[in-house]
Amino acid sequence: MELHSLKYEQDERLMRCFGNLDKAKSEVEFAHKKVRYFKDSLNLNNEFSNSAGLNSVPISDKSVYRKNFPAGILSEGSSLKDPYVSRLQSSGTSGERLVSVIHSFKLAERMANCLSINPAFQYLSKVPRIKTCRYAAPNCSDVECANPRSTMQDRILADGTLVLPVYHDLLTTPDSMLRMAFDELHSYEPDLWYVDPMHLSILIKKAKSEGWAFDLDRKFSVLLTYTFATRALLRQISELCAGHAPVASVMAMSEFGFVGLGCEHGNLHLNDKDYFLEFIQMEGTHPDDNLWELVITSIGDRLCPHIRYQTNDIYHLHGACDCGNSMPRVSFLGRSKDLLRLPSGKYITPGSLDEVVGAPKWIDIYQLTEQEVGAYIFRFTGNKDCFSDAEKSQLRQKLQALLETENVRVDDVNYFPFERGGKFQLIRKS
Amino acid sequence: MSICEDKKLEGLDSIRGDFPVLAREVDGRTVNYLDSAATTLKPQSVIDAVTRYYTEFTANIHRGRHRLSEEASDRYEEARYKVALLTNSASNEVIFVRNTTEAINLANHCIGLTKDDFVVCCLDNHHSHFLPWLRHGNVVLVEQTEEMQPDLEHFAELLKLKPKVVALTHCSNVTGNYIPLDVMSKMAHEAGALVVVDAAQSAAHRKLNFSESYIDFLAISSHKMLGPSGIGCLIGKADLLRDGEPMLVGGGVVDYVTADSYQYRKLPHKYEAGTPAIEASYGFGAAIDYLESIGFDRIEAHEKQLSKAFIESINNKPNLACLGQMSLENRAPIFSLYVKGVSDLSDICRALSDSYGVMCRNGHLCAQPLVDHYAGGQVIRMSAYIYNTVDEIEAALEALNSVVQSYV
Numbered sequence: 001m002e003l004h005s006l007k008y009e010q011d012e013r014l015m016r017c018f019g020n021l022d023k024a025k026s027e028v029e030f031a032h033k034k035v036r037y038f039k040d041s042l043n044l045n046n047e048f049s050n051s052a053g054l055n056s057v058p059i060s061d062k063s064v065y066r067k068n069f070p071a072g073i074l075s076e077g078s079s080l081k082d083p084y085v086s087r088l089q090s091s092g093t094s095g096e097r098l099v100s101v102i103h104s105f106k107l108a109e110r111m112a113n114c115l116s117i118n119p120a121f122q123y124l125s126k127v128p129r130i131k132t133c134r135y136a137a138p139n140c141s142d143v144e145c146a147n148p149r150s151t152m153q154d155r156i157l158a159d160g161t162l163v164l165p166v167y168h169d170l171l172t173t174p175d176s177m178l179r180m181a182f183d184e185l186h187s188y189e190p191d192l193w194y195v196d197p198m199h200l201s202i203l204i205k206k207a208k209s210e211g212w213a214f215d216l217d218r219k220f221s222v223l224l225t226y227t228f229a230t231r232a233l234l235r236q237i238s239e240l241c242a243g244h245a246p247v248a249s250v251m252a253m254s255e256f257g258f259v260g261l262g263c264e265h266g267n268l269h270l271n272d273k274d275y276f277l278e279f280i281q282m283e284g285t286h287p288d289d290n291l292w293e294l295v296i297t298s299i300g301d302r303l304c305p306h307i308r309y310q311t312n313d314i315y316h317l318h319g320a321c322d323c324g325n326s327m328p329r330v331s332f333l334g335r336s337k338d339l340l341r342l343p344s345g346k347y348i349t350p351g352s353l354d355e356v357v358g359a360p361k362w363i364d365i366y367q368l369t370e371q372e373v374g375a376y377i378f379r380f381t382g383n384k385d386c387f388s389d390a391e392k393s394q395l396r397q398k399l400q401a402l403l404e405t406e407n408v409r410v411d412d413v414n415y416f417p418f419e420r421g422g423k424f425q426l427i428r429k430s
Numbered sequence: 431m432s433i434c435e436d437k438k439l440e441g442l443d444s445i446r447g448d449f450p451v452l453a454r455e456v457d458g459r460t461v462n463y464l465d466s467a468a469t470t471l472k473p474q475s476v477i478d479a480v481t482r483y484y485t486e487f488t489a490n491i492h493r494g495r496h497r498l499s500e501e502a503s504d505r506y507e508e509a510r511y512k513v514a515l516l517t518n519s520a521s522n523e524v525i526f527v528r529n530t531t532e533a534i535n536l537a538n539h540c541i542g543l544t545k546d547d548f549v550v551c552c553l554d555n556h557h558s559h560f561l562p563w564l565r566h567g568n569v570v571l572v573e574q575t576e577e578m579q580p581d582l583e584h585f586a587e588l589l590k591l592k593p594k595v596v597a598l599t600h601c602s603n604v605t606g607n608y609i610p611l612d613v614m615s616k617m618a619h620e621a622g623a624l625v626v627v628d629a630a631q632s633a634a635h636r637k638l639n640f641s642e643s644y645i646d647f648l649a650i651s652s653h654k655m656l657g658p659s660g661i662g663c664l665i666g667k668a669d670l671l672r673d674g675e676p677m678l679v680g681g682g683v684v685d686y687v688t689a690d691s692y693q694y695r696k697l698p699h700k701y702e703a704g705t706p707a708i709e710a711s712y713g714f715g716a717a718i719d720y721l722e723s724i725g726f727d728r729i730e731a732h733e734k735q736l737s738k739a740f741i742e743s744i745n746n747k748p749n750l751a752c753l754g755q756m757s758l759e760n761r762a763p764i765f766s767l768y769v770k771g772v773s774d775l776s777d778i779c780r781a782l783s784d785s786y787g788v789m790c791r792n793g794h795l796c797a798q799p800l801v802d803h804y805a806g807g808q809v810i811r812m813s814a815y816i817y818n819t820v821d822e823i824e825a826a827l828e829a830l831n832s833v834v835q836s837y838v
């Protein structure tokens with residue numbers, strides 16, 4: 001592990017890096033040689049060759065990969081026609097939009113290295129062709145799974161993944177479609193449920209209320225991804241799966257595929273074999289706040305190398321994990337656009353909010369909205385018979401302390417909006 | 431802005447500055463705006479949101495994948511989410527239309543009536559919530575009690591006719607009274623009727639809770655809720671909307687079209703043919719933000735003060751009489767007055783405007799059956815909202831009283 005500081009124009013921010021620095025530098029050199037955008041923009045001077053030299057390479061972001069797609073960011077001689085090139089689309093519609101391309105072998109390698117983090121999932125690396133059911137926002141796939149008239153065949157991707165039908169605005173999905181998803185999740189006999197925890201929780205809840213019984217005797221595992229897995233969601237999922245199927249959170253990005261996995265202790269580890277990971281202290285924070293933005297450099301990507309790519313994801317860094325895995329142990333706190341900054345300068349992340357909310361029986365889903373600075377609405381839904389006014393007002397007090405204001409309204413509701421791309425924001429700004 | 435210290439706006443004293451029209455002078459006189467039941471004033475944030483569409487996003491929505499169109503669509507849908515959260519409904523139950531009138535006509539169309547179908551209406555229904563039912567159904571009216579509330583015994587009798595629709599007005603635009611909505615919609619629902627509620631007047635004053643009510647269709651207008659005109663909503667139970675037939679068809683409502691068939695898109699898009707008032711939706715979203723940040727508790731507390739000022743002022747002016755209950759309970763600060771012995775109130779209204787800066791409305795208020803029934807002619811309506819002060823109400827009634835002296 002290296003620890004050094006990086007000079008920024010204004011202030012000095014700490015940085016922590018994990019992975020093989022030499023390989024990261026070779027990736028930069030490769031990009032400089034073979035990829036038009038980096039050829040034109042990088043100036044690999046003397047500074048680059050000394051040991052901390054990666055710092056001299058500018059940070060890239062989504063817009064670089066969006067604006068230069070495809071010719072400017074693909075390496076010389078590669079083609080989108082290659083049958084082994086997978087095309088992945090981010091669910092975002094505005095600043096988030098992006099089309100990414102990854103070589104299938106690279107995807108598989110990254111996945112295998114991530115699965116090695118958790119013994120319960122390692123067997124999947126040996127399954128010749130993992131049969132996956134994906135249940136997540138429709139925009140994450142290229143099939144029209146939001147079309148109520150689509151058939152199962154319409155929704156099977158080239159790699160054999162079945163995309164279950166669902167609407168973008170999850171809670172408006174009609175009952176008939178929930179039933180279809182439930183049935184297909186069984187009839188397709190998947191090895192892996194690759195699901196948004198929010199989506200799975202809705203299906204669990206529906207199944208419970210309708211008396212549909214999940215078949216838990218078949219061997220399968222559950223990977224949670226896409227949205228922040230709150231304690232309340234994990235509670236609902238573990239009620240179903242505990243003792244039957246392993247459940248872990250996976251950190252995946254449409255730009256890279258798998259980036260990390262939760263270990264047997266439920267702690268997230270990020271893959272520092274396939275990526276060089278740089279964590280940069282968030283602007284305006286104290287090192288004790290332990291808030292880091294992740295920047296990734298791919299290792300050995302000969303199709304579309306990512307160079308110091310800003311993920312916009314925020315993490316806590318932790319020390320070694322009891323599981324013994326040496327890949328860095330982190331917790332994911334949310335996307336930087338989902339953070340709030342209080343007038344005192346304190347950041348509120350989905351992670352810090354979730355710590356305060358916890359997983360009481362009476363909360364299934366919740367969302368915090370900042371109406372304006374200093375004014376918040378906390379909306380939740382859950383079992384209405386399970387909470388007292390006292391518990392509700394206790395939660396309100398905790399939120400008031402977290403948000404440093406009296407002005408917090410707590411409403412119980414029946415509906416939550418999802419972004420048009422299908423993502424759920426735990427923290428919304430009006 | 432001068433606001434009397436001892437009659438503070440329950441913490442709302444700072445908001446007058448948000449409403450540019452209040453800074454306007456007419457003939458050197460500031461505006462005393464008491465016509466919010468017709469349309470509310472708009473805060474600067476709403477005006478800015480409308481303008482932003484033209485300065486930042488201009489693009490059509492839900493038509494293609496370019497960046498501006500995606501951003502414009504995101505914001506349009508964001509407005510729908512805000513309506514859903516405000517009214518405790520789901521986004522696919524929120525259909526954007528032009529206004530309450532269109533919303534009710536659409537509900538009417540969706541339901542589909544024949545002349546044999548009974549429709550129970552209340553005497554205080556606005557023409558918008560009366561004519562569509564009169565045109566297609568067989569309307570029966572609920573009698574009113576002396577307090578001008580619907581007579582629930584009579585209502586129960588009418589429900590025995592097995593009406594297809596019960597058309598209720600949450601808050602009257604004439605009397606400002608709220609009906610017992612929960613009780614009546616439950617009775618109607620249990621009698622097997624569809625419940626259609628006109629919430630044009632209540633939506634800006636009280637928290638609505640669609641999903642936990644027996645209401646099947648709910649109609650609102652943005653322009654009565656601090657938002658722009660040109661947009662309103664029909665909020666309908668998803669199952670009913672799924673079965674219903676749209677009033678208009680055209681661009682945006684179908685998944686695919688062949689030479690001889692088509693397949694509707696899912697809710698709510700099936701009901702939104704053609705390019706909508708995109709900029710108005712942004713303004714509507716900003717208006718909802720504004721309402722949410724004030725909060726209905728404060729709005730109701732403030733309105734109670736305004737209603738109290740109305741009642742006290744009217745009570746000490748013998749020439750003026752009020753149509754409806756003079757009680758503080760269950761009412762919005764909307765007061766319709768008639769002047770004993772004076773039937774045409776147009777001149778009086780003009781004088782209030784031009785000599786005193788008081789903007790209010792006279793006529794039958796699009797509720798002629800009711801106004802004719804009780805007032806026998808026109809009324810003057812003064813309606814206040816969050817930006818009005820007790821002083822303004824007292825001044826307006828003093829003004830009315832002195833104008834009236836010349837007519838009686």
Ligand SMILES: Cc1ncc(COP(=O)(O)O)c(C=O)c1O
Binds near residue numbers: 529556559
């Ligand atoms: C009770 C009531 N219903 C319906 C309407 C009609 O609203 P809109 O003109 O926005 O369609 C009004 C407006 O005056 C009203 O007060």
Ligand SMILES: [Zn+2]
Binds near residue numbers: 267269321323
């Ligand atoms: Zn571990």
